[in-house]
Amino acid sequence: MTSLYRIMLRTAVTRGRLLAFLAGGALLDLIAYSIRVSDYAARENDLFTLFALAALALYVPVIALVFSTSSLGDLAQDGTLVYVWLRPVARWKVVLVALAATLTVTLPLTLGPLWLGVWLAGASWQAFWAITVSTALANGAYIALFTGFGLRVRHALLVGLAYVVIWEAAVATISVGKGPAAISIRHYAESILSHLSHQALSVFGSAIDQADLWPSVSVLVAVMLVGVVATSILLSRQDVA
Amino acid sequence: MTENGRATIEIKNVAKWFGEVVALSGITATIQPGLTSLLGPNGAGKSSMIRIICGLTSPSQGTVRVIGQDPRTSVDIRKVIGLVPQQERLPPGVNALEFVAMAGALQGLKDVRSAARKAIETVELDPDDRRHLSSYSKGMRQRVKIAQAIVHDPRILVLDEPLNGLDPRQRSRMAQLFIRLGTDDRCVLISSHVLEEVQELSSTVLVLAEGKLAAEGDFHAIRQLLDDRPHRIRLRCGDPLALASGLMGSGTVSAVQTSGDEAIVIDTSSVTSFRRRLPRLTQELGLHLLEVAPLDDDLESVFRYLVARRSP
Numbered sequence: 001m002t003s004l005y006r007i008m009l010r011t012a013v014t015r016g017r018l019l020a021f022l023a024g025g026a027l028l029d030l031i032a033y034s035i036r037v038s039d040y041a042a043r044e045n046d047l048f049t050l051f052a053l054a055a056l057a058l059y060v061p062v063i064a065l066v067f068s069t070s071s072l073g074d075l076a077q078d079g080t081l082v083y084v085w086l087r088p089v090a091r092w093k094v095v096l097v098a099l100a101a102t103l104t105v106t107l108p109l110t111l112g113p114l115w116l117g118v119w120l121a122g123a124s125w126q127a128f129w130a131i132t133v134s135t136a137l138a139n140g141a142y143i144a145l146f147t148g149f150g151l152r153v154r155h156a157l158l159v160g161l162a163y164v165v166i167w168e169a170a171v172a173t174i175s176v177g178k179g180p181a182a183i184s185i186r187h188y189a190e191s192i193l194s195h196l197s198h199q200a201l202s203v204f205g206s207a208i209d210q211a212d213l214w215p216s217v218s219v220l221v222a223v224m225l226v227g228v229v230a231t232s233i234l235l236s237r238q239d240v241a
Numbered sequence: 242m243t244e245n246g247r248a249t250i251e252i253k254n255v256a257k258w259f260g261e262v263v264a265l266s267g268i269t270a271t272i273q274p275g276l277t278s279l280l281g282p283n284g285a286g287k288s289s290m291i292r293i294i295c296g297l298t299s300p301s302q303g304t305v306r307v308i309g310q311d312p313r314t315s316v317d318i319r320k321v322i323g324l325v326p327q328q329e330r331l332p333p334g335v336n337a338l339e340f341v342a343m344a345g346a347l348q349g350l351k352d353v354r355s356a357a358r359k360a361i362e363t364v365e366l367d368p369d370d371r372r373h374l375s376s377y378s379k380g381m382r383q384r385v386k387i388a389q390a391i392v393h394d395p396r397i398l399v400l401d402e403p404l405n406g407l408d409p410r411q412r413s414r415m416a417q418l419f420i421r422l423g424t425d426d427r428c429v430l431i432s433s434h435v436l437e438e439v440q441e442l443s444s445t446v447l448v449l450a451e452g453k454l455a456a457e458g459d460f461h462a463i464r465q466l467l468d469d470r471p472h473r474i475r476l477r478c479g480d481p482l483a484l485a486s487g488l489m490g491s492g493t494v495s496a497v498q499t500s501g502d503e504a505i506v507i508d509t510s511s512v513t514s515f516r517r518r519l520p521r522l523t524q525e526l527g528l529h530l531l532e533v534a535p536l537d538d539d540l541e542s543v544f545r546y547l548v549a550r551r552s553p
Contacts, residue, residue, distance in 0.1 A: 003343035003353075010334035079328035083340075083389065086295060087347035088319040240297040241328065 001097050004084065008101035011074065012067050018109070021063050025113025028054055032117030047121045048199045051114065051131060052208070056138055056189045057169040060110050064142035065160040067105050071098040072235065073150025079241045086240070092232040095147065099228065102143050110135050130196035137220040138189035144227025145185070148234045177209030185223060188216040248274045248308060248321075248396045248428035250294055255303035257289050257452075264289040265452045268303070272430055272447075276423030278439040279432040280463075281449035282544050287432040288327055290449065291401050294430070295324050307397060320348065323395035325386045325403045327432075331374040337361055338368050341388045348393035360392040361385075365414065379406035387415065391422070398422055398429045404438050416441045440464070450544035470546045471495070472512045477504040477532035478523070487526050493518045506536065 031054070035046050072095075075081035084094055114135055118128050150156040172184040181187040188211055194201050195213040202208060211219070250272040257265040265286045279287050292298045293305050296312030296319075305312060312318045332340060342357040350356050358368040364384035374385060383406045390398060400419070404412050419442060423429040433439055439446055439460060446463045448456040456463055478484050485497040485505045493515040496508040509515040523530050 001346070003339065003346045007332050007335055007339070007343055011332060078330045079326065080330055080332050082297065082324065082326050082328075083332070083344065084347065086297065086319055086322065086324055087344070088316045088349065089347050239299075240292070241326075 001089075001093060004094070005097050005101050008071060008098055009104055012071060012101060012105050017066060021066075021109050022113075024059055024062075025109070025116075028059060028113050029117045029120055033120040036121045045199055045202075047118070047123050047127065048193065048197060048201055049203065051117070052190045052193060052201050053173065053203065055110070055114055055131075056134065056193065057173060057186050058164065059113075060106075060135055060138050060189075061142050061164045061168050061186070062161070063106050063109050064102070064139055065146050065164060066157065067102045068099075068143040068146035069150030069156040069160055071102045071147055071150065072231070073147075073156055076151055076238065076240070081238070082240050085235070085238065090232075091235045092228060095228050095231045095235060098147055098231075099140075099143055102147065103139060106139050106143065107136065110139060124197075127197050127199075130193050130199075133196055134189045134193035137192060137217065138185060141185045141189075141220040141223040141227070144224040144231070148227060148231030151231065151234050151238060173203055176203060176206045177211075181209075182211075185220065187211065188219045191216040192220075248426055250397070250428060250430070251304075251306045252290075252294070253304045253306075255290075255293060255300045255305060257286070257293060257298070257301050263452050265293075265300070268449075268454050270447055270454060270457060272428060273445070274426045274428045276420060276429045276431070276442055276444035278442055278444045278446045278460075279430060279449060280434070280436065280439050280446050281432075281455075282434050285434075285449040285544065286452040287434075287449055288401055289452075291324075291399055291430070291432060295322060295399055318397075320393075321396040323390035323393065323398045325383075325390045325398075325400040327401040327405075329379065329382055329406075331382055331385065333375055334373060336371050336373055337366055337377075337385045337388065338370075340374060340385060341392050344389040345392040350393055356392050357388075360388040363391065363418065364388045365411070380408060380411055383407055384411070384415070387418075396427055398427065400429070400431045402432055402434070404433065404435075412438070413441070436467075448544065448547055450547055455544060455547035466547070467543055470543065471508055471510045472515075473506060473508050473536045474515075475500060475504055475506050475532065475534045475536055476519075476530065477534075478528045478530050479503065480526075480528055481505045483526055484523070484528055487522050488519075491518050491522060503531065 031050055032047060075084065111132060114131050115128065118131055146160055149160060153159055168184050168186045172181040172186050175181045177187060190201060190208065191210040192213060194210045200207055252268050252270045255265055255268045268290065279290060281287050293300050294307065294312060299313050307318050307322065310318050338357055338361065341360050342353050345353040345356045361368040364387050366381060366384055374382060377385065383403065387403060404415060407415060419429055419431060431442065443460055446458065446460050447454060448463060456466055476484060481499060481503055488494045488507055489497055493511055494507040494509045498506050500506045
């Protein structure tokens with residue numbers, strides 16, 4: 001499986017994608033640095049609002065979407081999936097390899113700029129830890145969700161982008177943790193961020209309702225498991241070109 | 242079970258449709274160990290048939306059994322099958338050895354590296370060539386596809402247009418390889434739309450046309466069938482009516498119709514007798530032939546004839 005992992009990794013990493021997301025990360029860091037130089041009293045709270053709104057609602061899911069929809073989806077589209085599919089390998093193993101290859105790219109791409117942002121904003125080690133855990137779990141959940149999505153849905157990138165922007169970013173922000181937000185991944189990642197950092201999050205002056213810590217972790221882990229199982233089933237039923 | 246069964250493919254009443262489009266209809270055939278060619282024009286349903294045989298898609302109707310098992314669901318079959326797909330695309334950013342080694346690793350081979358090197362050498366490529374596959378010519382990519390299909394020494398080898406893109410020398414060498422692979426109780430199925438390729442393989446032939454099994458048998462029987470079919474030929478001369486009359490009297494044509502001022506179109510079921518009679522007849526009638534043009538010698542019309550012949 002190592003050779004499959006290496007090939008999937010090489011397929012995923014293109015110069016264009018890396019440059020685009022590094023530019024996005026640099027923008028986040030610029031905002032984080034401006035928080036520091038502003039010498040605003042509620043600096044850490046501002047930092048968390050920034051991460052909750054920009055990073056967990058947009059930056060992390062968009063990166064996960066781009067890389068995970070292409071990991072198996074591109075193989076299915078361009079006809080190279082046949083070289084993996086017609087081998088005596090359990091489908092769940094193929095899915096796990098695809099997830100591992102995607103995480104190998106998305107974790108550094110998301111955590112790198114976020115760690116730098118925390119450092120630039122002069123936030124605490126607690127903040128560093130909270131961002132690491134919430135981002136890693138959000139990454140895993142989004143990737144598990146979008147990998148199967150890319151395999152089955154035509155124009156998965158566009159449809160997924162609409163989902164991220166409309167649901168994860170707009171609806172979940174407007175509902176400040178209530179109602180519809182409960183069925184967004186971002187809500188649980190935000191809750192973990194808030195609990196681990198001991199920071200209450202607010203948006204437009206309204207406090208965001210948070211789920212409890214362990215239920216939030218459980219939901220994201222459950223999304224990962226369901227994603228792996230569902231993608232394995234989709235893969236085994238896939239019509240391969 | 243898989244290890245002991247004969248390497249046969251049994252196709253029973255298989256049909257495949259995509260919405261309104263019928264790709265395959267009522268195919269029943271048994272493919273025995275040895276070399277079998279699946280011959281048919283582009284769009285005849287060859288690739289759909291191959292995808293069903295390999296389990297890459299389910300038939301809309303009917304069943305396929307490979308060594309007695311359903312290829313769509315059996316993991317055992319995937320251990321003993323090798324496929325050269327038609328599409329040219331190969332994974333980016335890898336060289337031939339890495340790609341073929343990945344195939345070997347996924348097949349569960351122990352000495353992956355040496356199996357990959359051997360397979361690459363078998364298709365006359367250099368396993369130490371570190372260039373990425375994207376820089377390979379079409380013929381080289383085709384040979385890499387063959388290498389990944391044979392790396393695990395499969396008992397069932399399915400090749401979808403494997404000679405596409407190869408130059409005549411490589412084509413001949415690969416044909417020899419397929420003939421060699423078709424021995425030892427191995428089942429080798431090769432699709433092609435080129436009659437001459439199939440002739441070179443001298444194999445059992447299944448002819449597919451318009452999604453139907455149009456003919457089956459050894460190559461010589463199929464060739465005979467093609468030669469004996471009715472032919473339509475256009476003849477042009479100064480006095481076409483005199484020629485038409487003479488041909489009807491000769492008994493070598495079954496129908497004659499005029500085509501423009503100087504031409505006639507004839508149907509004949511005995512093209513050899515017709516060709517022998519025509520020069521003598523024109524000499525007897527004092528006519529000068531301006532054109533003798535077969536109208537249905539392209540492969541498409543040959544296949545159409547075979548389908549029509551089989552239809553009730």
